[in-house]
Amino acid sequence: MLQRLSDIDHRAWAEAAPPIATPERLLIVSDAWHPQVNGVVRSIENTNRELARIGVDVVMITPEGFRSVPCPTYPEIRLSIASYRKVAARIEAARPTYVHIATEGPLGLTARRWCLKNGMPFSTSYHTRFPEYVAARLPIPQSWLYAFVRWFHNAGSGCMVATPSLANELKQKGIHNLLPWSRGIDATLFHPRPLEDNPFGLPRPIFMTVGRVALEKNLPAFLDLDLPGSKVVVGDGPARAELQKLYPSVHFLGSKFGEALAHAYSQADVFVFPSKTDTFGNAILEALASGVPVAAYPVTGPADILGGNDAAGVVDVDLAKACRAALSSSRQAARALALNYSWEAATNQFIGNVRLANHRGRMLVGDP
Structure with missing residues (x-):
């Protein structure tokens, strides 16, 4: 798997804490869970599968089992209503060796409080640009929201980030103890298939996007483009109904899973x-694993994945230019690039970070 370290603190990122001799039990606290369909949930699911293979016992605390309310402006996301006592009881019943807090939501906040109160080291992960997402929906200054993000993550002993460019950016925002956690791909499920003449009954070329149909995904930037062939959106979300009305020529296929998604x-x-x-x-x-070249803006994520791999896709500040240029990219190169990523390698990175954060935290409080 590719691992591009940033210029920041290489030595800290290269540290490693060995696994302890006794069986390891990892508690993961996440406000993002089923029935949500997003990158956070998929990343945790794939990581948990690999952790089980290497003998790490995982216990989850999620909104399941707690009363919840719809998130304002995004009802598909449920916010847990759980007392500190109930969450604390679940943590204590799990008797974790390590604690990882995946999200900055109500459950994450409660778990953070418990860890600090009980001297339990913990790691966190930065999955979502929380300040930008909230500021896009509510009149709250991003500076206030980044102050919250610093307060939340800097209390832990390690904050995991997916790319070097994001690590550099967060360091500039004052977030410390950054650790690399890349992602993987199921290259058996997602693989090239024979191309149909008119997939979905549509003329080629097919320009497709997949994901939540929501404000933060910047979909109009794609849907407004003057491109040949057909535009296809796979996924669902709070903005779908409005976008379908505004863009009647775009084909919205709804959510797809498993083989149906891979075929699409x-x-x-x-x-x-x-x-x-x-x-x-x-x-x-x-x-990429499906053999499909990518067109994107040169921002965190696509720039990290595609940087130096021009044959597999194109990043450009002009998205239309990137889309047209990507038509000439190599499907073989796209597949080859994806094969550099595996969930096995990403999970080894993850559990190494968890162990390191636990080691750092215990050293700070003087535990052996």
Whole structure:
């Protein structure tokens, strides 16, 4: 798997803490979980599968089992209503060796409080550009939101980020103890398939995007483009109904999963990633593994994955230019690039970070 370290603190990123002799039990706390369909959930699911293979026992605390309410402006996301006592009881019942807090939501905040109160080291991960997403929906200054992000993550002993460019950016924002956690791809499920003449009953070339149909995905930047052939959107979300009305010529296929999703990817001529706020872009790897070149803006995620791999896709500040140029990219090169990423390698990176964060935290409090 590719691992491009940034210029920041190479020595800290290269540290490693060995696994302890006793069986390891990892508690992961995440406000993002089923029935949500997003990169956070998929990343945790794939990581948990690999952790089980190497003998790490994982216990999850998620919104399942707690009362919840819809998130304002994004009802598909449920916010847990759980007392500190109930969450603390679940943590204590798990008897974790390590704690990893995946999200900055209500459960993450409660777990953070418990860890600090009980002297338990913990790691975190920065999956989502929380300040940008919230500021796009509510009149809250990003500076206030980044102050919250610093407060949340700097209390832990390690904050995992997916790309070197994001690590550099967060360092500039005052977030410390950054650790690399890349992502993987199921190259058996997502693979090239024979191209149909008229996939989905549409003329080629097929320009496709896959993901949540939501404000932060910047979909109009793609849907407004004057491109040949057909535009296809796979996914669902709060903005779908409005966008379908505004763009009647675009084909919205709704959510797809498993083989149906993999087949859809494989029929695209170009995968278009219009988001400027994703921290990685798991869908980029799914497209590349399917042999589909990528067109995107030169931002965190696509720039990290495609940087130096021009044959597999194009990043450009002019998205239309990137889309047209990607038509000439190599499907073989796209597949080859994706094969540099595996969930096995990403999970080894993840559990190494968890162990390191635990080691750092215990050293700070003087534990052996």
